[in-house]
Amino acid sequence: MRIGLVAALLLSLAGLPVQAACRADAVELKGDWGSARFRVDLAETPEARARGLMFVEEMAPGAGMLFVYERPQPRVGFWMKNTLIPLDMVFMDETGTVQKVQVMAQPHDETLLDGGEGIQYVLEVNGGIARDLGIGPGTVLRHPAIDPDKAAWGC
DSSP states (O other): OHHHHHHHHHHHHTOOOTTOOSOTTEEEEEETTEEEEEEEEEEOSHHHHHHTTTTOOOOOTTEEEEEEEEEEESOEEEOOTTOOSOEEEEEEOTTSBEEEEEEEEOTTOOSOEEEESSEEEEEEEETTHHHHHTOOTTOEEEOTTSOTTTOSSOO
């Protein structure tokens, strides 16, 4: 029941028409579990990535933040300092394919959460949603920031 409710919320709260597949303010994910769409804010600069979702008191179920690096990183790690809500972190390679998911990162925890090597994109959503939907390694994400020549699921 909870998974169906979460899926319905994501689709209804995304507020984006189905035909608008690739927009800067949205990501779509698909896998053997199904598909989902999130409205996203982008963190494309070092300053925006450093701030992330710090100090955000609440986030709609269909919302998130997409961290975009210029190229795959030797190592990506996140922490929850000054973050007020639990988050799921979805770590993806240059093709937009999920490599790792950190579920329910806890507010204010300063433990480094290792996303691994070769990560170029990280999606943060409300804690528990990735688990509830079944988002895991092998899931693919599409967004205009992903190089169309490398994308596992292109725009």
